[in-house]
Amino acid sequence: MTFHEIRFPTTIAFHSTGGPERKTEIVTLGSGFEERNGVWLHSRRRYDVGYGIKTLDDIHAVIAFFEARAGRLYGFRFKDFADFKSCAPQTAATPRDQTLGTGDGTTKSFALKKTYASGPTGWTRAIVKPVAGTVRVAVGGVETSAFALDATTGVVTLTTAPATGAAVTAGFEFDVPVRFDTDALAINLAGFRTGEIPSIPLVEIRV
Known part of the structure; x- marks a missing residue:
């Protein structure tokens, strides 16, 4: 290791x-x-x-x-x-800070990421070392606690696969x-x- x-x-x-x-x-x-x-x-x-x-x-x-x-x-x-943080340092993280993906009715696991945007362009960073206990997740804009976090890889696994088209978002520290x-x-x-x-x-x- x-x-x-x-x-x-x-x-x-x-x-x-x-x-x-x-x-x-x-x-x-x-x-x-x-x-x-x-x-x-x-x-x-x-x-x-x-x-x-x-x-x-x-x-x-x-x-x-x-x-x-x-x-x-x-x-x-x-x-x-x-x-x-998934937001500015002096702002409180919310479960809608960053978009992780969109539901397809089958996928349950989503990797944490943070997008840095300025004007028409941006860059997306993989978040692989989240801080346990700080991650909040929302599906379709509604916060849920039905997920498991691998704090060593930054992967969130939902208990139920999000419906097709439902946005999966999260807020966190890392x-x-x-x-x-x-x-x-x-x-x-x-x-x-x-x-x-x-x-x-x-x-x-x-x-």
Whole structure:
């Protein structure tokens, strides 16, 4: 197993920096025009949580977490405070936030996802690490509790298959699957009861 279902300490994660990353190849033609090609279909998030280290106890917690993950070997959960809900961070999630699919009278399982829309375009992100106890589901606009959630994959399975044409929607909180992007921690003991780890890079992984 290369992923541990455990969350990085949120008190430290709250002070992190980082966000989504894309990979685009750009060729500038002799005329000055550009040809641009999106290499990645999906974005990948990177973070640095070093700024969240404030005390020796914080350092101790990170060392323990780092050693238990064997550096870069095992993935884990990370709460991105800028983007951790099916809606905006300061808005309460509702069971109608995100559309998961449409009923066909047979299908019972639907994968959680979040769509980021701006103007006429958008991008849909698979949500594979939802937070248990936060997922709310609606079928045809009516909330239901008749479902089971696999919190390790983000798949919701309804007890009864939705009728043909019925919209299946959901609201939820989620974590980002990440790993350490270093096999070494550079610890600086700046004071008697304080210290720092200037950089602790994390990178999103596919699971």
